Amino acid sequence: MKNFELRRDRYDAFRQFDNPLVNISLTLELPEFRPFCKQRQLSPFHFFLYCVLSAIETIDNFMYRIHEDEVIKIDDFIGSFTVINGDNNLNFARFARSADLREFTARSVRAAQEATASRVLINTHADLTPRQMRENVFITCMPWFDMRAIExxxxxxxxxxxxxxxxxxFSAPAGATMTLPFSVQAHHGFVDGFHVHLLAQAIAQRVAEVIAEHAPA
Structure with missing residues (x-):
């Protein structure tokens, strides 16, 4: 929490707002990872989710939470994301993350299948304590259009x-890089636009690292 103390006055200022959230939309530029996924029979969505969640935990500002009116820093978070079920309605998937890419994607895929098959809305917080509920990052993917912004x-x-x-x-294949519209919403007491910039850099770096880690020797 040492780093947080350097911005506690910013947090104290923004916590007075009725709406202390900052919401930034950008175009994320990444190494093209779809051929890598195709060669290894990995879902591009679940691969990218792995990289995004791996990147988030490297930036303290995205790990701060509020519990019992005090700021805490979480050490880890669950994997969760939205899906569309067979009735074309929203549902929620949840799974325990793994540092291993193959295991992570296998768990993520199973969670997606379960949520897609359920006609009932899955409450991914139902069995969690208030403290455990802070250990989360909300993820939504809308692959049908070129998203400009979201509230x-x-x-x-x-x-x-x-x-x-x-x-x-995702952008159409066009060489060594790809782009996608990306949005980050967070408490402004914790996160500024600069930290969104750092996250964008960290995601691109993580994609490149994972591809390099699994390259043939």
Missing amino acids: HPIFRHRDSDIPSLAWGR
Whole structure:
């Protein structure tokens, strides 16, 4: 929490706002990872989810939460994301993350299959304590269009401390790089635009690292 103390005055200022959230949309530039996924029979979505969640935990500002009116720093978070079920309705998937790419994607795929098959809305927080509920990052993917911006539903803005990330359709294949529309919503007491910039860099770096780590010897 040493780093947080350097911005506690910013947090104290923004916590007074009725809506302390900052919401930034950008075009994320990444190494082209779809051929890598195709060669290894990996879903591009689940591969990218692995890289995004791996990147988030490297930046303290995205790990701060509010619990019992105090700021805490979480050490880890669950994997979760939205899906569309067989009735074309929203549902939620949840799984325990793994540092191993293959295991992570296998768990993520199973969670997606379960949520897609359920007609009932899955409450991924039902079995969690209030403290455990802070150990989350909200993920939404809308692959059908070139998303320009998004405003997430918020139960109570002043208490909203969990970052919400969303992305849209991947760009058409065009060489060594790819782009996608990407959005980050977070508590401004913790996150500034600069930290969103750092996250964008960290995601691109993580994609490159994972591809390099699994390259043939």
